[in-house]
Every structure is written in C-alpha cells, then in structure tokens.
Amino acid sequence: MPLWKRRPGRYRVLPLETPVRNGATLRDLLADRPLPDDPVLDQVPGDRRLAAIMAALNPADGAVVLARGHSGVATWADAAALTGSERPREDGERVRRTVRRAVDELRRRDGQRTDGPTGTWTPAQDGGFQ
Numbered sequence: 001m002p003l004w005k006r007r008p009g010r011y012r013v014l015p016l017e018t019p020v021r022n023g024a025t026l027r028d029l030l031a032d033r034p035l036p037d038d039p040v041l042d043q044v045p046g047d048r049r050l051a052a053i054m055a056a057l058n059p060a061d062g063a064v065v066l067a068r069g070h071s072g073v074a075t076w077a078d079a080a081a082l083t084g085s086e087r088p089r090e091d092g093e094r095v096r097r098t099v100r101r102a103v104d105e106l107r108r109r110d111g112q113r114t115d116g117p118t119g120t121w122t123p124a125q126d127g128g129f130q
Contacts (some may be wrong), residue, residue, distance in 0.1 A: 049103075053065070053099060056098075057095075064076070064080050064083050064095040065079075065095065067079040067080075067083050075092065076092030076095060076096040077092035079095075
C-alpha cells in the first residue's frame with residue numbers, strides 16, 4: 001500500500017505535492033511558514049564551549065559575537081557595525097580581545113579537569129591535536 005494511502009491512527013499521510021487550492025501545494029504552504037520560536041533557537045548555542053564564552057560576555061558583546069557569525073560579516077568591526085555600534089572598530093577589537101581571554105580561560109579550566117575528557121574536540125594552543 002502506498003504511504004499516502006495509509007492511515008496512521010485516524011489521520012491520512014499526504015504527499016507535499018498534493019494540490020490545495022489556486023494551484024498551491026502543501027509544500028508551498030509549509031515553506032513560507034517559519035516557526036514562531038526560530039529567532040530564539042538561533043540564539044541558543046549548541047556547543048558547551050560557545051555557551052561558556054557567551055555566559056562570560058555582557059549582552060552587547062554577545063550580540064557582536066552572534067553578528068560575527070552572519071554571512072557577509074568578515075571582521076569584528078563589521079560585526080560591531082551590524083549591531084549599531086557608534087565606534088565599530090574600537091568595539092569590535094574590544095570584543096575580540098574579550099572573547100580571546102574567555103577562550104584562553106576555558107582552555108585553562110579544561111586542562112585542569114580531573115573527571116576525564118570533555119567529550120568534545122578542542123584545538124591545542126600550538127595548533128596540534130589534544
């Protein structure tokens with residue numbers, strides 16, 4: 001029996017190419033419908049190290065870090081300008097140094113852990129592997 005003719009429970013499974021009305025398909029209706037919590041999920045770091053770094057920053061600096069990840073943003077000054085900084089060059093450099101210090105502190109703490117490996121790969125200071 002084809003998948004679209006099955007009835008799991010009391011519901012039917014329909015292909016995304018099923019016409020709905022006015023020439024639109026189910027795919028057309030679903031593609032333009034963002035989830036209401038998408039902006040929130042975009043701000044949640046999935047990596048433990050990134051979460052620790054973001055926790056060390058104030059909200060304005062965290063916004064610059066998140067802006068640095070956007071496509072088309074090549075420098076820390078560009079990221080600061082994207083967040084509306086009046087002095088993007090100085091603010092971008094300050095955030096870069098703050099992030100670098102937070103990364104160094106996280107590496108130092110990871111080196112002192114006694115409960116075994118962290119479960120995630122972290123780059124060594126000299127560019128090798130740990």
